Amino acid sequence: MTSEVTPPDDTRWGPDARGRYGNFGGQYVPETLMASVTRLADTYRAIRNDRPFWEEFRESLNRYVGRPSPLYHANRLSDRIGGAQLYLKREDLNHTGAHKINNTMGQTLLARRMGKRRVIAETGAGQHGVATATAAARFGLDCVVYMGAEDVRRQKLNVLRMELLGAEVVAVDAGQKTLKDAINAAMRDWMATSDHTHYVIGSVMGPHPYPQMVRDFQTVIGLEARQQVIEQTGRLPNEVVACVGGGSNAAGLFFAFLDDADVKLFGVEAAGEKLAPGRHAATLSVGRPGILHGMHTYVLQDEDGQTSPVHSVSAGLDYPGVGPEHAHWKELGRVSYVSEDDQAALEAFTTLNETEGIIPALEPAHAVAHAMKRAKAMHADDSIVLNLSGRGDKDVVEAGRLLGRIATMGDSLDA
Amino acid sequence: MPTHRLETTLPRTTAEPNGVLLPYLTAGFPDAGVTEGLIRKADELGVACIELGIPFSDSIADGPVIQNSFHSVLESGWRLDDTFALAARIRSSVQCGLAAMVSFSLVHRVGLERFMDRASASGFDGIILPDVPVEESSATKQAADRADLCYIGLVAPTTSAERRETIARGSTGFVYQMAVAGTTGERTDLPRNLAAEVNVLRALSGLPVCVGFGISTAQHVRDVCGIADGAIVGSAIVRRIADGVRHGLAGEALIESVSAFIAELMSGARPRLR
Numbered sequence: 138m139t140s141e142v143t144p145p146d147d148t149r150w151g152p153d154a155r156g157r158y159g160n161f162g163g164q165y166v167p168e169t170l171m172a173s174v175t176r177l178a179d180t181y182r183a184i185r186n187d188r189p190f191w192e193e194f195r196e197s198l199n200r201y202v203g204r205p206s207p208l209y210h211a212n213r214l215s216d217r218i219g220g221a222q223l224y225l226k227r228e229d230l231n232h233t234g235a236h237k238i239n240n241t242m243g244q245t246l247l248a249r250r251m252g253k254r255r256v257i258a259e260t261g262a263g264q265h266g267v268a269t270a271t272a273a274a275r276f277g278l279d280c281v282v283y284m285g286a287e288d289v290r291r292q293k294l295n296v297l298r299m300e301l302l303g304a305e306v307v308a309v310d311a312g313q314k315t316l317k318d319a320i321n322a323a324m325r326d327w328m329a330t331s332d333h334t335h336y337v338i339g340s341v342m343g344p345h346p347y348p349q350m351v352r353d354f355q356t357v358i359g360l361e362a363r364q365q366v367i368e369q370t371g372r373l374p375n376e377v378v379a380c381v382g383g384g385s386n387a388a389g390l391f392f393a394f395l396d397d398a399d400v401k402l403f404g405v406e407a408a409g410e411k412l413a414p415g416r417h418a419a420t421l422s423v424g425r426p427g428i429l430h431g432m433h434t435y436v437l438q439d440e441d442g443q444t445s446p447v448h449s450v451s452a453g454l455d456y457p458g459v460g461p462e463h464a465h466w467k468e469l470g471r472v473s474y475v476s477e478d479d480q481a482a483l484e485a486f487t488t489l490n491e492t493e494g495i496i497p498a499l500e501p502a503h504a505v506a507h508a509m510k511r512a513k514a515m516h517a518d519d520s521i522v523l524n525l526s527g528r529g530d531k532d533v534v535e536a537g538r539l540l541g542r543i544a545t546m547g548d549s550l551d552a
Numbered sequence: 553m554p555t556h557r558l559e560t561t562l563p564r565t566t567a568e569p570n571g572v573l574l575p576y577l578t579a580g581f582p583d584a585g586v587t588e589g590l591i592r593k594a595d596e597l598g599v600a601c602i603e604l605g606i607p608f609s610d611s612i613a614d615g616p617v618i619q620n621s622f623h624s625v626l627e628s629g630w631r632l633d634d635t636f637a638l639a640a641r642i643r644s645s646v647q648c649g650l651a652a653m654v655s656f657s658l659v660h661r662v663g664l665e666r667f668m669d670r671a672s673a674s675g676f677d678g679i680i681l682p683d684v685p686v687e688e689s690s691a692t693k694q695a696a697d698r699a700d701l702c703y704i705g706l707v708a709p710t711t712s713a714e715r716r717e718t719i720a721r722g723s724t725g726f727v728y729q730m731a732v733a734g735t736t737g738e739r740t741d742l743p744r745n746l747a748a749e750v751n752v753l754r755a756l757s758g759l760p761v762c763v764g765f766g767i768s769t770a771q772h773v774r775d776v777c778g779i780a781d782g783a784i785v786g787s788a789i790v791r792r793i794a795d796g797v798r799h800g801l802a803g804e805a806l807i808e809s810v811s812a813f814i815a816e817l818m819s820g821a822r823p824r825l826r
Contacts, residue, residue, distance in 0.1 A: 165688065166612065167613040168711060171715070172711065311620060312623055321610055427657060427660055429610060431683070441631055441632040441662070442608070444609045
């Protein structure tokens with residue numbers, strides 16, 4: 138539907154030639170990886186203007202992923218709130234159930250273009266792992282997914298999906314045994330294998346060019362949504378809201394609205410149980426600039442610089458860093474970063490189930506919670522575009538348990 | 553720059569390669585007493601320099617053996633101050649050099665100048681920042697210079713000739729040549745073109761070139777010391793410590809067991825100059 142297939146010009150917003158967004162970003166990786174990230178950055182710089190590549194990408198998104206995804210006017214939810222009109226960008230309707238597939242299709246096409254025969258990925262809840270395994274199967278590449286041992290235990294269904302898709306799932310038994318440890322393990326694999334392996338990072342994070350590349354592949358969300366909301370309402374929305382873990386669904390949505398100065402942008406982080414150390418994942422809200430996973434960005438760490446434990450009801454927001462471009466947008470004041478806690482996300486989850494017949498993933502339930510609060514104080518002819526970045530199939534057991542619908546977490550359900 | 557300890561303990565590059573040993577230890581693994589004891593023993597054995605790894609929760613530059621040691625130390629409540637205190641305790645009584653290997657995450661948090669000053673005041677002679685590429689190194693190098701710390705650059709087999717030159721010229725103390733692509737860990741064979749790479753680096757930097765990553769036996773040490781100025785052994789030593797702990801060794805018994813391995817490695821290297 139959008140006519141231009143190559144990524145929008147980003148000279149105003151970054152990155153610069155060194156992969157910096159203002160003070161943030163860069164490439165803080167061991168010398169053993171510098172040749173690989175430099176080659177990737179050079180390749181990507183050339184591909185960014187390579188029309189046939191982006192035509193193939195868009196074709197894959199349309200024919201295989203099922204794009205464009207609808208922009209849906211949630212009128213019963215809007216009536217229930219009694220304020221602004223909420224429009225849901227339905228990334229939950231994509232193949233594999235989330236926005237993650239946009240990025241993995243792009244990076245897998247890129248891997249194939251670079252002549253790599255193997256892709257690796259990290260995954261937390263398993264959504265990015267499933268999306269990578271899917272794209273690898275679709276394009277005939279070998280696939281290994283690193284996943285924290287704790288997440289392997291909690292997300293058996295997604296482990297099985299990846300295995301059915303032909304991927305090897307490696308349980309990472311180090312550190313907190315969760316997402317950040319899976320990233321460490323994947324980077325180490327890549328250091329030894331980059332001659333034939335491409336590392337498919339799942340969010341707008343890591344060393345340059347990953348934040349730019351992943352944002353570009355996800356920008357299709359924002360380009361579609363911007364055009365759709367204008368078609369449906371005749372004008373731009375007042376506000377745009379998305380959840381932020383690493384920040385890829387938000388970056389993809391926000392990027393298309395950055396130059397629309399009147400459109401307010403909100404990134405919603407996970408406040409977890411409460412904003413106390415170890416109990417949340419609200420990196421931009423309470424963290425500070427530091428270095429993690431190859432980038433200079435906001436991080437949650439102690440006074441020595443050791444990464445802090447994080448918590449959220451949603452595994453996809455449970456990350457102690459954030460994409461460097463978000464850190465830049467925060468410092469510029471272009472995007473407001475707020476947080477919603479586990480309880481608010483669960484309430485929004487239930488409300489959306491009951492008013493619209495949509496079971497969202499717990500990650501975008503945080504965005505729904507915040508959009509509902511904002512909508513209440515707005516006029517009925519105002520509008521908010523909200524990214525429903527994934528569907529909640531993966532979360533129904535956990536949500537059911539937390540909502541008291543399932544008395545005990547039985548092993549049969551857990552599996 | 554005044555005459556530095558690393559200039560007196562490492563070989564001069566005008567001579568034929570006749571390498572020394574640089575063992576790596578994780579600070580505080582399994583406890584401060586064992587690290588301290590091992591440094592003293594290694595010093596008595598004539599090693600040229602100890603590389604002391606400062607534990608970090610999310611190191612991407614290290615392999616699983618060293619990373620696990622980091623996690624174990626951090627779980628015991630080890631703080632950055634404990635590493636500095638350990639260095640300060642042993643400094644006056646050992647002759648070998650002491651280089652800190654540390655993730656930039658920790659240095660950035662403490663502040664570049666403050667970190668380098670504290671490292672220098674604790675008795676470190678040099679610093680290795682494996683996740684600061686040369687393009688980003690001007691501020692860290694400046695802070696190290698000001699604190700009179702050698703700034704030890706790393707070169708990988710995949711490093712281009714142009715970068716190799718920049719890294720070599722920006723280094724002080726010695727240059728760290730990684731023998732294999734990848735993270736720290738133990739490999740079985742040394743790469744064939746290593747001698748040529750070392751020679752190029754020696755010529756470019758005018759500094760001793762020490763080879764690390766993947767060296768795990770006395771024979772490896774002997775091979776490397778025949779072509780380079782020093783052999784760095786990390787994971788193989790840390791693995792010995794972890795194995796000892798698993799078998800119930802602690803304190804003096806653990807120090808004895810691991811220093812016997814360091815003595816074995818020393819059989820492939822010559823003692824430091826003074």
